[in-house]
Amino acid sequence: MPWNDTFECMPLEELQKFQLEKLKETLAWVNERVPFYRRNLEQSGIRVEDIKSLEDVNKLPVTVKNDLRDNYPFDLCAVPMNEVIRVHASSGTTGKPITGPYTLEDLNQWSECMARNLWAAGVRPEDVLQNTYGYGLFTGGLGFHQGATLIGCTIVPTSSGQTERQILIMQDFRSNVLCCTPSYALTIAERGKEMKVNFKDLPVRVGIFGAEPWTKGIRQEIEDRLCIKAQEAYGLTELCGPGVSYDCEVQDGLHINEDHFLAEIVDPLTLDPVPMGEKGELILTSLQRRAMPMIRYRTKDITRLRREPCACGRTLVKMDKIFGRTDDMLVISGVNIFPSQIESLLLDIEEVEPQYVLIVRKKGYLDQLIIRVEGKPEVYDAGPEKRTEVEGKIQNHIKGMIGIGVQVHLEAPKIIARSEGKAVRVIDERPKQER
Numbered sequence: 001m002p003w004n005d006t007f008e009c010m011p012l013e014e015l016q017k018f019q020l021e022k023l024k025e026t027l028a029w030v031n032e033r034v035p036f037y038r039r040n041l042e043q044s045g046i047r048v049e050d051i052k053s054l055e056d057v058n059k060l061p062v063t064v065k066n067d068l069r070d071n072y073p074f075d076l077c078a079v080p081m082n083e084v085i086r087v088h089a090s091s092g093t094t095g096k097p098i099t100g101p102y103t104l105e106d107l108n109q110w111s112e113c114m115a116r117n118l119w120a121a122g123v124r125p126e127d128v129l130q131n132t133y134g135y136g137l138f139t140g141g142l143g144f145h146q147g148a149t150l151i152g153c154t155i156v157p158t159s160s161g162q163t164e165r166q167i168l169i170m171q172d173f174r175s176n177v178l179c180c181t182p183s184y185a186l187t188i189a190e191r192g193k194e195m196k197v198n199f200k201d202l203p204v205r206v207g208i209f210g211a212e213p214w215t216k217g218i219r220q221e222i223e224d225r226l227c228i229k230a231q232e233a234y235g236l237t238e239l240c241g242p243g244v245s246y247d248c249e250v251q252d253g254l255h256i257n258e259d260h261f262l263a264e265i266v267d268p269l270t271l272d273p274v275p276m277g278e279k280g281e282l283i284l285t286s287l288q289r290r291a292m293p294m295i296r297y298r299t300k301d302i303t304r305l306r307r308e309p310c311a312c313g314r315t316l317v318k319m320d321k322i323f324g325r326t327d328d329m330l331v332i333s334g335v336n337i338f339p340s341q342i343e344s345l346l347l348d349i350e351e352v353e354p355q356y357v358l359i360v361r362k363k364g365y366l367d368q369l370i371i372r373v374e375g376k377p378e379v380y381d382a383g384p385e386k387r388t389e390v391e392g393k394i395q396n397h398i399k400g401m402i403g404i405g406v407q408v409h410l411e412a413p414k415i416i417a418r419s420e421g422k423a424v425r426v427i428d429e430r431p432k433q434e435r
């Protein structure tokens, strides 16, 4: 049984009626309270009362990340600050951070969305959940914490870092649920191996991973190395944090909490809606948030939606694992490539570790993709001839699958910096205007 079968298993017609009602409510709310949205609506000539069906949502103007930066920190806030009881923010590595204020009601809804996510991964009140997401401005730590609190399991709030201590606590406290980023799960697996920990003997049975894109190949690596089931959590600070969508036990697409988020897929160039089942950019509208509702937020994440019966019984629409982000797309010699494609191909090669960095450089007029990937210790130690052979094998595989020539450097084990949170996988060294 899902955590909330009323909403998670709601018949489509009823769900859409609910969504439409909440969409109109949200629009009226922001139109009255947020000058940015009021201006946008006026300029587009759309009145709140023009929205008569869910399809009408695509008449509304989109909101982009820069709108959030321009209105930093609280100009998009729809309630007075005395009703805001918490503020989160994104790290802001490429500009001002994105802020997320919450009312008490917003926090409760977020907890509900996260409880659904954790419950779907099999978390129950008797479990011990080790939460290694950073506690602080980042939404990961407290988001998972709140969902787990609602379920009533035992939380071990280790926060991020100190991998050895994480593993000792895992052993001593008998943690059986692990929450972290996928790249950190690999770091834990590797450190554990060095500490001679046999993960088979640990009680950890499931991990809930999110906050960075990861391929099915990485999921498999994590499942094999940690001897657990790896479930996904998807979300973004702009919409509340994690809790937007989640894996069920079937692990075939993430169910979106549709009573809280209205999802659309559009062509990223024209913003025209694409038919159900086709790939495009995910756009999300919050349906129940009060402090900072989002109208048609462009996530830049490329995925597709599928509305089909799921063996878990949930009726919520499913989105595929994120294929890539529109701004992560690399154009190498005229071919569009997402880092996730390269990751998948690297994981096909048994001689390498799932630790890599992609470097994009300009050589003359041509873009060049350089892949630094770690060899397995026995492969690397076998000498330069073996290394060259593996490099050639990777080059041929990539050339064969996506048709571009790349340079591969097989690196010594442990040379690439390990992630304690979000991993850095792409370094673009081209001048900004030429990307």
Ligand SMILES: [Zn+2]
Residues within 6 Å of the ligand: 248, 249, 250, 255, 310, 311, 312, 313, 314
């Ligand atoms: Zn399902």
